[in-house]
Structures are given as C-alpha cells and as structure tokens.
Amino acid sequence: MRALCWRGVNDLSVEDVPDPVILNDQDAIVKVAATTTCGSDLHLIDGYVPAMESGDVLGHEFLGEVVETGPGVDRLKKGDRVVVCSFISCGRCWYCEHDLWSLCDNSNPKPGIAAALWGYETGAVYGYSHAMGGFRGSHAEYVRVPFADYGAFRVPDGVDDETALFASDAAPTGWMGADLGGVGEGDVVAVWGCGAVGQMAAQAATLLGAERVIVIDRFRERLDMAERHIGAETLDYTATDVGAELRERTGGRGPDVCIEAVGMEAHGTGPQHLYDSAKQRLRLETGRPQALREAIQACRKGGSVFLLGVFVGWVDKFPVGALMNKGLTVRGAQQHGQRYIPKLLDLMAEGRLETRQFATHAMGLDAAPRGYNMFKHKRDGCVRAVFHP
Amino acid sequence: MRRLIKSLAISAGIAVGRRLWRRYRRKRGAKSTGPSTDDRDRWLAVSINAPPEQVEAEPRLREVLARPGLRLQMRITPAPGGRGTELAVRLKEQPLPYDVNLLSRLAGRDPRQPVRRALRDAKSLLETGEVIELEPREGPRTLGGRIVEAAGARAAGEGRL
Ligand SMILES: NC(=O)c1ccc[n+]([C@@H]2O[C@H](COP(=O)([O-])OP(=O)(O)OC[C@H]3O[C@@H](n4cnc5c(N)ncnc54)[C@H](O)[C@@H]3O)[C@@H](O)[C@H]2O)c1
Numbered sequence: 289m290r291a292l293c294w295r296g297v298n299d300l301s302v303e304d305v306p307d308p309v310i311l312n313d314q315d316a317i318v319k320v321a322a323t324t325t326c327g328s329d330l331h332l333i334d335g336y337v338p339a340m341e342s343g344d345v346l347g348h349e350f351l352g353e354v355v356e357t358g359p360g361v362d363r364l365k366k367g368d369r370v371v372v373c374s375f376i377s378c379g380r381c382w383y384c385e386h387d388l389w390s391l392c393d394n395s396n397p398k399p400g401i402a403a404a405l406w407g408y409e410t411g412a413v414y415g416y417s418h419a420m421g422g423f424r425g426s427h428a429e430y431v432r433v434p435f436a437d438y439g440a441f442r443v444p445d446g447v448d449d450e451t452a453l454f455a456s457d458a459a460p461t462g463w464m465g466a467d468l469g470g471v472g473e474g475d476v477v478a479v480w481g482c483g484a485v486g487q488m489a490a491q492a493a494t495l496l497g498a499e500r501v502i503v504i505d506r507f508r509e510r511l512d513m514a515e516r517h518i519g520a521e522t523l524d525y526t527a528t529d530v531g532a533e534l535r536e537r538t539g540g541r542g543p544d545v546c547i548e549a550v551g552m553e554a555h556g557t558g559p560q561h562l563y564d565s566a567k568q569r570l571r572l573e574t575g576r577p578q579a580l581r582e583a584i585q586a587c588r589k590g591g592s593v594f595l596l597g598v599f600v601g602w603v604d605k606f607p608v609g610a611l612m613n614k615g616l617t618v619r620g621a622q623q624h625g626q627r628y629i630p631k632l633l634d635l636m637a638e639g640r641l642e643t644r645q646f647a648t649h650a651m652g653l654d655a656a657p658r659g660y661n662m663f664k665h666k667r668d669g670c671v672r673a674v675f676h677p
Numbered sequence: 678m679r680r681l682i683k684s685l686a687i688s689a690g691i692a693v694g695r696r697l698w699r700r701y702r703r704k705r706g707a708k709s710t711g712p713s714t715d716d717r718d719r720w721l722a723v724s725i726n727a728p729p730e731q732v733e734a735e736p737r738l739r740e741v742l743a744r745p746g747l748r749l750q751m752r753i754t755p756a757p758g759g760r761g762t763e764l765a766v767r768l769k770e771q772p773l774p775y776d777v778n779l780l781s782r783l784a785g786r787d788p789r790q791p792v793r794r795a796l797r798d799a800k801s802l803l804e805t806g807e808v809i810e811l812e813p814r815e816g817p818r819t820l821g822g823r824i825v826e827a828a829g830a831r832a833a834g835e836g837r838l
C-alpha cells in the first residue's frame with residue numbers, strides 16, 4: 289500500500305510499505321477514507337521530537353471503514369464507518385478506567401524512551417515516534433487499530449466525513465482543554481493559537497458556558513474563521529500588547545481560564561523570541577514557550593492555565609514566580625479522546641459542533657508532502673490539509 | 678465445590694500473606710522505609726488493576742514469570758485506595774555490578790531487562806488479555822534509524838519499575 293513516510297528533518301515521501309495485518313486478537317484493520325495534518329506532526333517534521341526512524345509512517349487523525357476484525361473484537365464489525373482516536377488505549381488499566389486515556393499503561397511497547405524523558409511513559413499514538421510506541425501512522429491506505437473496541441467509534445449517519453474526522457484528535461483535544469481547564473458559566477477564556485486545536489478549545493469553552501472567548505494568533509484568515517464559526521473575539525498578537533489588551537477587555541482582572549494551543553514552536557517577536565530560538569537550536573531548551581509564558585502572566589489571580597500545545601523536554605525562563613504567587617492552577621495533557629468522542633459525535637449530529645471548516649485543502653495521498661508544506665507555512669489559508677488515500 | 682474450596686484457599690493464603698507482610702514491615706520498622714543502597718537489590722514492581730485474589734489465581738502470571746532464565750522472588754500485595762494489586766519481583770541471584778552498568782543496559786545484557794518486560798507483559802495480560810505487538814520494520818536503515826531502533830528494542834526492558 290502507499291503511505292507517507294518521514295525520511296528525515298523536512299523530508300517526506302510517499303512510498304510503498306507492507307499492508308498491515310492483524311497482530312493481536314483485539315485489532316481491527318481500517319481502510320482510511322480521510323486523514324489529516326496536525327500541528328503535532330510539524331514538531332516531528334521539524335526534528336524536535338527525538339526517536340523518529342527514517343521510514344516511519346506519519347498521521348494520527350483519521351476516519352475510515354472497518355475491513356477486518358480480530359477474533360477479540362466485539363463491538364465493531366466489517367463495514368462500520370469509524371473515527372479512530374489518535375491515542376491507542378487499552379480501556380482496562382487504572383488510567384483508562386479513570387478517563388485518563390492518553391496515560392494508558394498497556395499500549396506503549398517501548399516504554400523506556402518516554403520514561404527516560406518524563407519519569408513515566410504515556411500511552412501510544414499512531415505515527416508519533418518511537419517514544420510514543422512506534423506504531424505506523426494513518427497517512428496510508430490501511431491502518432492497524434489495536435484495542436479497536438475502545439479506540440474506534442461508529443460515526444452517526446447524519447455526520448459527514450469532513451466533520452467527523454476531527455473527532456479523532458483536534459476536537460477532543462480542544463474540548464479537554466476547556467473541560468479540564470475548568471471553564472464554567474460566565475468565565476472569560478483566552479486561547480493562544482488559532483489552529484484547529486485552539487479553535488476547538490474556543491468552541492468548547494463557549495458550549496461549556498463561557499461568557500466571552502478571545503482567541504490569539506497572527507493569521508487573519510484563522511482569526512476570521514474563529515469569529516465566523518464560533519463567534520469568538522480575536523486578537524492579533526503582532527499588532528498589540530496581548531497582556532495589556534486582555535486586561536483592558538476584562539475590566540483589569542485578566543482571563544479566568546487561559547488555554548495554550550501553540551506548543552513548542554511558538555512564533556514570536558522581539559528579544560524573547562531570539563533568545564528562545566537560539567537556545568532551542570543549541571538544544572539548551574527543547575521548546576520555545578513564549579505563548580505559555582504569556583498565558584501564565586496574563587491569567588487572573590487564582591485562575592487556571594491549560595497546556596494543550598505539545599512540549600517534549602524542558603524550557604527556560606518558566607515563570608514559576610507568577611504561578612506560585614498568583615495561586616494559579618497549571619495543568620496539561622495529551623488528549624483523553626475516548627472520554628469525549630461519543631459526546632462530540634452527538635454534538636456534531638445535532639449540528640452544535642462545527643469542524644468541517646478546518647478541512648481547507650483536500651488532496652490525494654500522493655500530494656501529502658505538498659499538503660504538509662502548505663500547512664506548515666500556513667499558505668493559502670491552510671488550516672488542515674486532508675488526504676484521501 | 679472444588680472451585681469454592683480453591684478460591685477459599687487462595688483467599689486464606691492471601692490473608693496470611695498480608696499478615697506476614699505487615700509483620701515483616703513492622704519488624705523491619707524504620708529500616709524498611711529507608712532507601713535501598715544497592716539498585717541491584719531493588720524490587721521491580723507494577724500495579725495491576727485487579728484485586729489480589731484474581732492476580733494470585735491467574736495461571737498466565739506464573740507462565741510469564743517462569744520464562745526461561747528468570748529465577749524470581751515474587752510478592753503480591755494489595756495496593757492502597759482501590760488501586761488494585763502491587764506485583765513485585767526481584768532476581769533470586771543478585772546480578773553482578775558489571776551486568777547492570779550502562780554498557781550492559783545498552784547492549785541488552787542487563788538481567789533486569791527481561792524481568793521488567795515480564796512484569797509489564799504479565800500486567801497487560803491480566804488487565805487486557807493480550808500484550809500489544811508492533812509491526813515488524815522492513816527496508817534499509819539509516820544510521821540514525823539504527824540508533825533509534827536499538828533504543829526502542831531495549832526500551833521494553835527499561836523504564837522506572
Ligand atoms: N494535547 C494534545 O493531545 C494535542 C493534540 C493535538 C495537537 N496538539 C498540539 O496543539 C498545538 C496546536 O495544534 P494545531 O494543529 O492547532 O497547530 P497549528 O500549527 O495549525 O496552529 C498553531 C497556531 O499557533 C499560532 N501561534 C504561533 N505562535 C504563537 C504565539 N506566540 N501566540 C499565539 N499564537 C501563536 C500559529 O500562528 C498557528 O496558527 C500543537 O503544539 C500541537 O502539537 C496537542
């Protein structure tokens with residue numbers, strides 16, 4: 289079958305790889321109908337996540353049709369149209385039972401790498417380096433889905449592919465940021481990063497009762513999209529002082545909940561950005577946390593900051609004084625998709641959660657390297673390139 | 678009936694085990710909470726999301742822990758707060774210092790690596806009924822790829838256990 293392979297930093301190619309087969313009884317094979325780029329992939333492509341092997345198949349946000357099931361699969365059958373959570377989770381360990389699915393104990397067959405980085409390993413992700421398991425990704429014609437009964441969800445008939453696709457990763461990630469960030473009735477919520485993840489966090493915040501939601505980015509077309517589809521307020525960080533603007537808009541209090549959806553490759557301006565870029569290049573820090581610092585600084589006293597953007601290692605000049613003295617709650621997570629996907633599909637079926645606007649560019653799998661190039665540089669208003677193998 | 682007797686016997690066994698364990702801990706007193714001075718003596722442990730009775734009665738547990746080359750001491754204790762069961766093992770013969778240095782670990786010769794792998798496999802089998810497999814890798818390798826591959830191959834036996 290054809291698949292998009294990582295060949296090295298900024299080097300992708302579409303190649304022939306072996307078809308997947310059932311290796312465990314609880315596996316299913318899914319024929320991919322749609323699979324999309326995610327900001328997380330950029331961290332792999334740009335070489336900031338160690339533990340990539342030349343030839344690894346990328347992709348983790350996808351939807352398709354079940355074409356084969358192992359003897360241990362009960363809930364799915366051949367022909368089901370399913371969206372698959374980007375995290376592989378067993379459904380029966382203590383973490384899965386406590387709805388902390390991305391922390392699954394039993395899905396990562398290479399735990400030593402992540403344990404060396406973070407003290408303990410997390411669960412596995414499709415196509416996301418050997419630290420996260422080393423599984424083949426979804427930018428391919430077929431994918432093997434382990435623990436299929438827990439990770440693949442039947443899509444309701446009225447929900448189209450372009451909408452349901454984002455229930456795999458972007459939508460549950462954003463929802464989790466607002467939910468575990470503690471968004472409640474009447475809150476003011478600020479979201480850094482207006483990609484699909486940030487926009488989903490903003491939409492979730494609205495649905496969870498926030499009174500005002502402010503999204504922050506520099507790409508006009510992304511901010512316009514958030515305004516049009518979610519009714520969020522917007523802020524171009526290159527045109528203004530974000531902290532001052534947020535204080536002014538919140539009567540001097542600051543946002544109640546700040547959600548960071550930018551990650552380790554934050555863009556920035558000024559000396560802070562030069563400093564982070566130099567240190568990241570020398571690997572003296574593994575991420576550029578400019579948006580995270582700003583979120584912590586801007587957050588109201590006693591407020592909450594949720595980190596959705598991916599970081600792999602350590603960062604510099606972390607504002608620990610602000611965290612401690614302002615009594616903040618700072619939390620982060622890889623997405624616990626299985627906890628939210630059924631509810632998100634229901635909301636999609638009711639027409640209350642909009643996602644298909646993210647699919648700005650559709651193309652065949654052979655065009656995937658070009659799709660990633662557009663997505664990386666945000667050319668032509670690209671929010672997500674969606675591949676149809 | 679026979680099954681009932683068996684399960685009663687197991688429960689009784691566990692109750693006795695628990696009491697002995699508590700007594701042992703009391704006896705060791707402060708000493709037992711002190712740090713282990715030699716890593717080679719450490720118990721390696723996983724917590725299994727199942728009650729001790731079930732863990733104790735599981736035949737696949739013995740199978741995994743009796744893999745060729747593994748000679749282990751085993752300890753099964755309830756985890757606090759409904760967190761299931763703590764399964765701890767340690768090699769009956771203390772490995773030589775030379776066997777557990779960084780080079781041996783990188784070469785995959787540290788005798789604790791198969792122990793960690795067995796513990797994880799036992800846990801996964803008990804919790805999910807299987808041990809997740811990876812697709813085999815094919816095609817030519819780059820140097821970087823070989824390093825990551827080697828790290829990945831050791832990774833199953835490394836980590837904080
Ligand atoms: N936690 C999870 O499980 C999870 C899941 C998916 C994605 N992610 C992460 O979320 C982040 C966003 O993903 P995405 O797919 O939306 O990516 P994306 O690249 O489409 O969007 C990131 C956006 O952040 C903006 N940005 C950059 N620097 C900024 C700054 N200083 N202030 C404000 N905005 C800034 C960019 O202009 C861009 O629009 C990534 O780090 C990704 O790895 C996490």
Ligand SMILES: [Zn+2]
Pocket residue numbers: 326327328329348349374457458
């Ligand atoms: Zn993603």
Ligand SMILES: [Zn+2]
Pocket residue numbers: 377378379380381382383384385391392393394395
């Ligand atoms: Zn699990």
